[in-house]
Amino acid sequence: MCKVIAVTNQKGGVGKTTTTVNLGIGLAKEGKKVLLIDADPQGSLTASLGYVEPDDLGTTLATIMLAVINEEEIKPEDGILHHEENVDLLPANIELSALEVTLGNVMSREMIMKDYIEMMRERYDYILIDCMPSLGMMTINALVASDAVLIPVQAAYLPVKGLQQLIKTISMVKKRLNRKLQIMGILLTMVDFRTNYAKDISTMLHVTYGSKITIFENVIPLSVKAAETSAEGISIYAHCPRSKVSNAYKSLTQEVLENEK
């Protein structure tokens, strides 16, 4: 059965895209069929997988969602790009910003992405949605279309504090629009193991949320190797297979698979 995971946090630069790429490719390496959806008009996921000019792409998430709105026929293979590391990608570009504005006047505007994803479920084991850094209509669409939410949070005071608003939005979506939505877990990213600060932040996270929400045992270390992969268009496993950050994403993949059992 397919599991749809929204990788989301309204704060920018916390590791959403890096996690989507490396968890997605990690799952593909374990034999799973994986689709990654770029739901951010910045197109960072698209660029991170080697499509460096997202604005030149013909069919993207925006095209697909517009087709859903206009009740035009969509085929499951429309817009899908195949990455060399065995994941599929539905890309995004700046057109998604205009689409988000259009959504404001559309009936059942929270359900548009869900319509598309329901059609794709039978082809994949996992669909990961890389959300944009906001809690606007595009993120709401992703939450409505998903079974679970993975929340990457940078190991620093303000990002951890900012989780309150996100958790409130997720519970609102769960209550009103998608009863089956679960928080899969909070993932600490960019952890600088050399500092006590990182330990303090981890403690704060566990004290504040640990009794209610799963916090992944694995954390992602701060590493320039992770930052380099975005420019290479490949995963951390291909770029630097023996690095700590590669091992961390491998262990996170195992933890995600274990949690399914």
Ligand SMILES: Nc1ncnc2c1ncn2[C@@H]1O[C@H](COP(=O)(O)OP(=O)(O)OP(=O)(O)O)[C@@H](O)[C@H]1O
């Ligand atoms: N573990 C890490 N160590 C160091 N740098 C990292 C790490 N993970 C990601 N980065 C870098 O930090 C920046 C932000 O990461 P990323 O793009 O994954 O975050 P994001 O939450 O998707 O951002 P946005 O909100 O803009 O979409 C990028 O330059 C990325 O390469």
